[in-house]
Amino acid sequence: MSLVRSLARRYAYRGEQLEDLVQIGAIGLIKAIDRFDINRGVELTTYATPNIIGEIKRHFRDRGWSVRVPRGLQELNIQLSRLLEELTVTLGRSPTIPELAKAAEVSDEEVLEALESGRAYTSLSLSVGASSDEEGELDPLESLGTEEPRYEISEHLAMLAPGFRVLDQRERQILHLRFFEGLTQSQIAQQVGISQMHVSRLIRRSLEKIRDEIAVDEKASARRG
Amino acid sequence: MTGDEITLTIPREAPFHEIAHLVLGGVAARLDLSFESIDDLETALDAVLERAKTNGQVTVRLRVDDHGIRAAVGPLPVDDIRAELEREMDESVSLRRILETVVDGYELDREGWLELRKNVESREDG
Numbered sequence: 001m002s003l004v005r006s007l008a009r010r011y012a013y014r015g016e017q018l019e020d021l022v023q024i025g026a027i028g029l030i031k032a033i034d035r036f037d038i039n040r041g042v043e044l045t046t047y048a049t050p051n052i053i054g055e056i057k058r059h060f061r062d063r064g065w066s067v068r069v070p071r072g073l074q075e076l077n078i079q080l081s082r083l084l085e086e087l088t089v090t091l092g093r094s095p096t097i098p099e100l101a102k103a104a105e106v107s108d109e110e111v112l113e114a115l116e117s118g119r120a121y122t123s124l125s126l127s128v129g130a131s132s133d134e135e136g137e138l139d140p141l142e143s144l145g146t147e148e149p150r151y152e153i154s155e156h157l158a159m160l161a162p163g164f165r166v167l168d169q170r171e172r173q174i175l176h177l178r179f180f181e182g183l184t185q186s187q188i189a190q191q192v193g194i195s196q197m198h199v200s201r202l203i204r205r206s207l208e209k210i211r212d213e214i215a216v217d218e219k220a221s222a223r224r225g
Numbered sequence: 226m227t228g229d230e231i232t233l234t235i236p237r238e239a240p241f242h243e244i245a246h247l248v249l250g251g252v253a254a255r256l257d258l259s260f261e262s263i264d265d266l267e268t269a270l271d272a273v274l275e276r277a278k279t280n281g282q283v284t285v286r287l288r289v290d291d292h293g294i295r296a297a298v299g300p301l302p303v304d305d306i307r308a309e310l311e312r313e314m315d316e317s318v319s320l321r322r323i324l325e326t327v328v329d330g331y332e333l334d335r336e337g338w339l340e341l342r343k344n345v346e347s348r349e350d351g
């Protein structure tokens with residue numbers, strides 16, 4: 001734990017309590033211990049360091065995104081999420097930005113800004129069940145339906161595909177449907193029983209997690225090499 | 226707007242990708258691309274921007290023609306990117322798999338610029 005504390009101290013000046021960062025770093029340490037292979041001939045501390053730092057950085061990224069979004073944009077995002085569902089049904093296709101703007105009675109630019117901000121809004125709890133954020137507001141997308149997925153994804157992807165092991169079952173399923181089965185976001189939304197915007201966020205979030213995980217592995221390999 | 230080019234140079238770190246999204250979204254909105262098509266294009270853009278590791282900045286050039294929108298990103302580590310794009314698709318969510326799923330075309334030139342293409346007709350898909 002002295003390693004975790006030492007690494008956490010590097011980030012303690014960014015507005016978080018040191019003890020909180022130590023707890024977060026400890027999660028990275030536990031993950032590293034789970035994956036550590038003594039036969040590779042590398043010290044545990046060498047292997048664990050990028051995992052601990054990665055966990056702390058992920059925390060800052062998630063937390064930073066979740067508190068920066070102004071309330072007005074949050075509210076517009078909630079409205080747009082509903083309109084996206086309604087217009088997709090009405091039009092029989094994904095709506096354009098001007099169509100969303102007209103329905104929401106705002107400008108195209110406001111729509112784009114709200115969509116962009118909203119993509120980061122719930123990054124702390126994107127794939128969990130219904131939950132509330134720190135301000136007591138329900139994730140707008142989680143309230144739109146959380147029917148259990150009927151599609152069974154093959155779990156071997158988690159073992160074989162780089163980065164997949166950090167994803168939960170729903171994230172794996174959605175990436176599988178999008179990038180291996182070729183379903184569109186709206187088709188996935190229908191199949192999984194969540195909103196299209198939620199699918200969009202989960203895809204982005206999952207790709208980020210995979211990239212982070214691969215980067216951690218690459219750093220660990222470089223240290224070993 | 227057809228024939229115009231917009232050039233945006235940003236630091237390559239992830240928080241600045243948001244700026245590229247807003248510019249790309251603004252251009253794509255004027256072409257009447259759907260939410261889903263714009264989102265796909267942004268997914269592709271993120272995957273490419275993530276690989277721009279040659280220096281501290283990355284440039285995105287946006288062009289609109291009669292067929293749709295083209296977003297060229299560079300400079301990229303050309304050998305690494307080419308290797309990724311030529312690798313057989315396996316069970317990983319590789320750059321090639323992402324691009325072949327979400328854009329209508331892509332092309333890497335010798336100088337390390339990767340151009341993504343999304344057609345206006347794509348709004349009728351899905």
